Amino acid sequence: MQAVTAPPAMSTTMATGSQDAAESIIAALRTVYDPEIPVNIYDLGLVYRVAHQGGGAVEIDMTLTAPGCPVASEIVRMVEDAVQAVGGVHTVKVRLVFEPPWDKSRMSEDVALELGLL
Numbered sequence: 001m002q003a004v005t006a007p008p009a010m011s012t013t014m015a016t017g018s019q020d021a022a023e024s025i026i027a028a029l030r031t032v033y034d035p036e037i038p039v040n041i042y043d044l045g046l047v048y049r050v051a052h053q054g055g056g057a058v059e060i061d062m063t064l065t066a067p068g069c070p071v072a073s074e075i076v077r078m079v080e081d082a083v084q085a086v087g088g089v090h091t092v093k094v095r096l097v098f099e100p101p102w103d104k105s106r107m108s109e110d111v112a113l114e115l116g117l118l
Helices: 019-029 072-084 109-114
Strands: 011-014 047-054 057-062 091-096
Touching: 019 047, 019 072, 057 072, 072 091
Parallel strands: 011 047, 057 091
Antiparallel strands: 047 057
């Protein structure tokens, strides 16, 4: 498996494929924005795990800024659609997890600076 550098508390593994495939998946995740905070879900630290299983299957574990988010299903659909559009990806399974809970420390430093938290 090939690991990719990611924001804190996030892992990306590649069972097969290349660094380019991992970067393409991450780029797709960066097109999905949290509806309440004008930041993409990847740099916001909502994505905890991305696993490219081979055969075009991708699994994603992610969370939300709040467990009761009223647009949870919409965000999951947006993630599935964005990653599904990556060349070589055939299936996407998104799993919402709430442990560990999301907090501001999971944001990239650039996002924290952009939001005035540093």
